[in-house]
Amino acid sequence: MALLPILTAPDKRLKLKADPVDEVSADIVKLMDDMVETMYAAPGIGLAAPQVNVLKRVIVIDVETYDGGDSHNLLTLANPEIIEQEGEIVWAEGCLSVPNFTEDVIRAERVVVHALNQDGDKVEIAAEGLLAVCMQHEIDHLDGQLFIDHVSRLKRAIILQKLKKRKKSE
Numbered sequence: 001m002a003l004l005p006i007l008t009a010p011d012k013r014l015k016l017k018a019d020p021v022d023e024v025s026a027d028i029v030k031l032m033d034d035m036v037e038t039m040y041a042a043p044g045i046g047l048a049a050p051q052v053n054v055l056k057r058v059i060v061i062d063v064e065t066y067d068g069g070d071s072h073n074l075l076t077l078a079n080p081e082i083i084e085q086e087g088e089i090v091w092a093e094g095c096l097s098v099p100n101f102t103e104d105v106i107r108a109e110r111v112v113v114h115a116l117n118q119d120g121d122k123v124e125i126a127a128e129g130l131l132a133v134c135m136q137h138e139i140d141h142l143d144g145q146l147f148i149d150h151v152s153r154l155k156r157a158i159i160l161q162k163l164k165k166r167k168k169s170e
């Protein structure tokens with residue numbers, strides 16, 4: 001396994017749409033493993049392949065680490081697709097590609113997602129609350145969207161300006 005560098009905004013590569021995975025090949029399994037290691041090391045509760053500069057529809061999620069608890073509930077998914085959604089929830093979201101910022105985002109409270117797991121099997125996942133939020137956030141990354149694309153233009157401009165400034169001073 002290997003730790004992968006995480007792209008941070010503003011970066012044009014984070015705006016690109018990722019390609020579907022044809023099959024969960026050995027390369028994809030390795031990508032998933034590396035993403036899991038990178039997510040836990042960050043630490044984060046979710047990571048999408050475009051964030052590590054791979055334009056494939058692959059995400060990894062473990063919201064159980066949210067409280068710093070030991071009970072892991074790891075999801076490694078290819079081609080995730082929201083097939084049902086309902087309700088509304090507001091969550092203060094953050095992102096490893098938008099470090100040190102959080103903003104309230106409105107999402108569906110419950111989603112049903114179809115995907116392939118790391119064994120290449122079709123799975124259906126019913127998620128609510130934080131897991132539903134995280135699913136939507138990571139799937140957004142596959143379509144070149146960041147959580148700051150869901151906040152006001154003014155807030156987004158301020159955050160991007162600060163991130164740009166921080167990058168220059170690094």
Ligand code: NI
Pocket residue numbers: 094095096097137138141
């Ligand atoms: Ni993110």
